[in-house]
Amino acid sequence: MNVTARVPQKRPVPAWKRGWPWQEGAAGRFSPFKAAILVLLLLPALWLLWRTAQHDLGPRPLTELILQTGTWGIRLLLVSLFVTPLRQILRHGRLALVRRMIGVAAGSYLVTHFILYTANQAFDLDKIVTEIIKANYLIIGLCALTALLLLLATSTDGMLRRLGGRRWQLLHRLVFPAAALGAWHYFLQVKADIFQPLLIIGFLAWLFGYRLWRWQRPQGATLPVWALALLGLGAALLTVAGEAAYFSWKIGAAVVPRVLEANLNVEMGVRPGIWVLLAATGVTLAAGLATIRARRS
Template sequence: MYPWRDPSGRFSFFKLVVFVALLVPGVVLLWPVIAQGGATIPVKEAILQSGDWTIRVLLISLLITPLRRITRFSKLVQVRRQIGVAAFCYGMVHLGLYAISQNLDLGRIASEIVLRIYLTIGFVALIGLAILAATSTKAAMRRLGAKWARLHKLVYPIAVLGALHFFMQSKVDVSEATLMAGLFVALMLYRFAHWRGWSLRSAVTLVVIAVIAGLATAGIEYGWYALATGIPAGRVVAANLEWMWPLRPAWNVLLAGLVMVVIYPFGRDGAGRAMLSALIGAGSRPQHSRGG
């Protein structure tokens, strides 16, 4: 019931930090809307930011499993549901702000969702997140049994729909959408490698995944500009071959993958795992009573 308690009911500093970290972006993006009484410009900006944070948090939830395998730190699983529910909450904030921008005219909102394909895609993704959030409890897991795992694999097509919605509403500048799509590819490659029996605690495997994901990201950006815009795709290819600042999405995805190569040694020995446990498990140890 309380997001700062571990499965045994004890206070977890790690879970509290994650809970607060998930709240902060929401507070930051909603504060201008509240402070200015729902003025048009803050609402429009908050719509975009809440959509961005929905896909970001969703991808963070998908990162938990491969990161646990890479680091061998099992406590990461304790925050996976919390992060997944947060993604749904940001999606609802995104929809709520859009409704405010339409003066809460339900008829108009419904017609816009039906007539505008990118809104339809986003709404379907949000319904999917609602289903996953509603069935994320232990009671739902017991009730659904083996079906629960199959149901929650919907998170993958939901992420694809979310990325597509992001691309379509971004119009010309799709850098952020491309980055999210590339990170999703990397997350799927980690799962594919595990399914094939390739160790995620191998530097070679992690480097190969980083390189493939980076190249795939460049390919996604090229494909989008080639098919959906009038911008010459060749210019995008040339930009991806250059080291520039800010970095192109492909370089960011590559570097994010290489970070995993730096992280994985912490899971190779007991000392590294003990250090990770001490860093994020503080506060969750049982309290010993005095005296007696």
């Protein structure tokens, strides 16, 4: 008699049951971390829907929605670019779980931004094309959006398998020029207050510097704490220089000392360069703590 007990075989969980943004792992386990990030990513959209329902978008609701979706799109794009450096600096591998989700959310806000723009032109194709051709900032925005659409279309596991890891990674480096073009579009269209575009340009400078520096180092090596401190200082100085250059172009070179003074005197408000310095200092300190912890364990 055969007494061998039959080991029940676990059936694999079908893809549709485990591919949701709030799940992780091959079994599709519920992930509180991913679920929390998903809620945070949805909050701006829900807030805008709420304001729309309440007729609380001011005299030009569609324009307000275009501005809000553009702003949230570029902010989230920037956050998605920070995920890898922070994962490496803080040695916190789980951050990688949310990178794609944040990138897809940024892309979705920006696609909505473009759709709302076309709605504002009453979906009149002739008018849309003529306006875009006439305005440099729209052409630049469109280039950025085209790159992001390519990334969105290839962001699935299926496309990753089809393209192969190396090619997929190369293609997805397009996110850097896309973010730079997006920031440029933002900078060009802004009418008076350049605070946020400057902040974004400062953070982008840090991100580009980090990537370039890390590229020079052996595979898997982290940047030393002193290099992060230097990078933060460099990005902050570049932001201040950008602000000075902008005002000297708009008003005249005589305004430059006042810009520098405003950056040194926090009583006049904290300028973008100082915010970049503060954020980069926070990251440098966190890197120092992570290094000490890693040496102890």
